[in-house]
Amino acid sequence: MLLVLALPAVLAACGGSDDVDARLAIVAPDNNIRAEGDECAGARPFRAIHRGTAFTVEDGSGEVVAEGELPTGRATNADAGIDWESDRFPTVCVFDVEVGLPERARYRVVLPDAVPLEFDAVLLASDDPVELILSG
């Protein structure tokens, strides 16, 4: 009896078998001068993008299928093709997000003061995180 009662709760907590573990790299392309790997938050005009910023993920119909908060960002070389000849150089601020998503064809990440970031589910099959670049 107890098992029957507990089972739905366990399944709900696990998110169901359809969930995809999505790895997203949300990029604030602020070109701010930092050292590679520094802790960062979005610089102007991405000041609203920082640790703790709430986000939602919607499916193609606009239904919210996941939500969360951004972790601390990490500074990443804005243009790896350039030898900056300095320890500090233009960087972007990358937020690594892991979120469980139900299987859908398309998703949309919604953050404050930013154009929503859309991507196809097919990108989730890659070993690399899905890179989503913010625009102001």
Added chain:
Amino acid sequence: MRRCFVLFAVLLLAACGGNDEVAGGADDLPGPVPTGVEFAKPPASALPAPDFTAELVDGTAIRGSELWRERPVLLVFTASYCDRCREIHKAAAAAVDERDGAVALVGMLGEDEAATGAEYATELDLGHPVAVADERVWLNYAAREPGLVVLVAPGGEVVRGWPAGASGAAIGAALDELIES
């Protein structure tokens, strides 16, 4: 019964508002510059500091030019979501404390932190004022991201800025160049 109610009300008021002191508020503004302290002139290349007004976390209005009229002022542009900035702010406070009231320190939060600023100030409880400054102030100081530290000389000239923050030793060395005695 009535007496009991009055007693309860008095106890409630005492518990809720007996202490007006707010971390980062007016009580943390610096007192007079200690006697005998003199300051060096800033380098000729120093640029005028943009004057600003802001509100401390307890609602007290401050003006930059009043703060730096008689002493150097260290501005730390910070944010509650920035762990690195907390460390920078603490290091700056320690460097200022070592100079026994000769220097003022103001933490500068962004306007989006009006609601959370008091919490940040209470958590750090550095004994120095914490202000919420609007976006224009951040822009005027080219503070694109929290972590910037700016040293303003007495009279209002920017001696230097550290866009990514600075260690206590670096800040202390810059302050000592301004303090002659």
